Amino acid sequence: MPNAPLSPAAVVAAAARLADAAGYDAVTVSAVARELGVRPASMYSHVRDRDALLAGVHRLALGELAERIADQVAGRSGHDALAGLALAHxxxxxxxPGAWTALQRPAADETAASPEAARVASLLAAVIRGYAVPDGATVDAVRLVGATIAGFVALTDxxxxxxxPDAVDGSWAAAVDALxxxxASWPQEGPAA
Structure with a gap:
């Protein structure tokens, strides 16, 4: 059976599948070429180098995560939206797991400015707006939520x-409740100088 025609999207999707199966660090241009059954040289017309390949995985992961967040928070606010956001992550x-690892790495400038990153950021901010967090503290609140979720997932993994012997799910629920x-009790004025 002949290989399907390559495209940048197909190459990135194969890289993300490889990251999930073999680990993020296993993703190289050569490894993805083997997965696709092509020569590494043919990959370079679709992806510049390994950094571009990993940036593509990061962007793909942002898009997929945004879809999951949107599904979990739609029509919800407050605790319910926060729980949905956390569950999506x-x-x-x-x-x-490999795509998740990409999300835990620094984003390339192009990835950080992508529509996928903007959608994740706007969904996170929308959940935070369901609380009385002052506008100037939104970034701090988003970082608190993100760090708690990522930290809990990393420690579990x-x-x-x-x-x-205690169930991890009970601790997860307690963490979401604490967030x-x-x-809900975020200070309404900035920190003292």
Whole structure:
């Protein structure tokens, strides 16, 4: 069966699948070429180099995550939207571990300015707007939520909680509840100088 024609999107999708199956660090132009059954040289008409390939995976992951967030927060606000946002991240990390890893790496300037990144940012900000967080503190609140979710997922993946018999899901729910309380009681004035 002949190979399907290559395109930048097909190359990036193959790289994301490889990242999920073999780990983010396994993604190279040569490895993706092997996955696609083509010579590495033929890849360079679709992707500039490994950095561009990984940036493509990052952007693809942002787009996929945005879809999941949108589905989970649609029609919700406050705690329900926050729980949906957190669940979208947690499920994405479980379903797409290599793509999730891409999201934990610094974004290339082009990726950070992409429509996919803008959509994720606007969805996060919309959830935060469901609380009485002052506009000037939105970035801080988004960082708190993101760091809590990413940290919990990373510690779970590293088996850091495995030594305790308690269910991790209970701790996850407690973390979301704590974030909800933190956002609901956010100070209305800036920090003291």
């Amino acid at each position: 947690r499920r994405y990390a479980a379903d797409r 590293a088996q850091a909680f495995a030594h305790r 909800d309380r933190a956002l």
